[in-house]
Amino acid sequence: xxxxxxRVRVAIVVATxxxxxxSTYAGASGLDWPGVDLIVSGLAVLGVFLVxxxxxxxxxxxxxxxxxxxxxxxxYSSPEREDLAGALFAEDPFVFLLLMAFGLFxxxxxxxxxxxLRWLWERVRERRHRGxxxxxx
Numbered sequence: 843x844x845x846x847x848x849r850v851r852v853a854i855v856v857a858t859x860x861x862x863x864x865s866t867y868a869g870a871s872g873l874d875w876p877g878v879d880l881i882v883s884g885l886a887v888l889g890v891f892l893v894x895x896x897x898x899x900x901x902x903x904x905x906x907x908x909x910x911x912x913x914x915x916x917x918y919s920s921p922e923r924e925d926l927a928g929a930l931f932a933e934d935p936f937v938f939l940l941l942m943a944f945g946l947f948x949x950x951x952x953x954x955x956x957x958x959l960r961w962l963w964e965r966v967r968e969r970r971h972r973g974x975x976x977x978x979x
Contacts, residue, residue, distance in 0.1 A: 851893045855901050858889035862949075863904035870912055870920070883952070890956030891963075898956070902949035906942050913938070 865882040868874075890898040912918040 846892070851895060851898070854889050854893050855898050858886050858898070859901040859904040861889075862886055862901060863908045866905040866908040867912075870909070870918070886953060887956040887959070890953045891960045894957065894960045894964075896957070899950050899953050902946060902953050905949060906946045909945075910942060 861882055865879065869879070886901065889901065
């Protein structure tokens with residue numbers, strides 16, 4: 843894989859964050875198309891795989907920011923009318939923030955799969971190239 847610049851890496855992380863945030867906003871608006879969440883998740887992991895830096899995991903903040911924005915700064919109400927998060931935000935913001943922190947942690951763990959896959963990819967590539975050089979065991 844060719845070397846990419848830090849500008850391109852930043853662009854990939856920003857695009858990944860925008861994709862995750864837009865997907866979260868669409869889901870909150872009731873736009874649920876079959877398979878889109880799986881595609882978005884796969885593209886997010888691919889973005890982290892391509893960037894291969896710890897700061898690529900910062901894209902995981904986008905869904906939490908979107909949900910917090912919806913409940914804190916708008917008069918959002920869930921299309922399903924069963925708005926547990928909204929009631930929780932109104933009654934006990936501390937518990938809401940704890941749940942948001944847990945969700946953020948889980949999103950970071952999920953995106954870290956991209957880092958793990960890239961690490962494995964690099965190890966396999968290194969072994970293959972090391973064995974191809976003459977005189978190197």
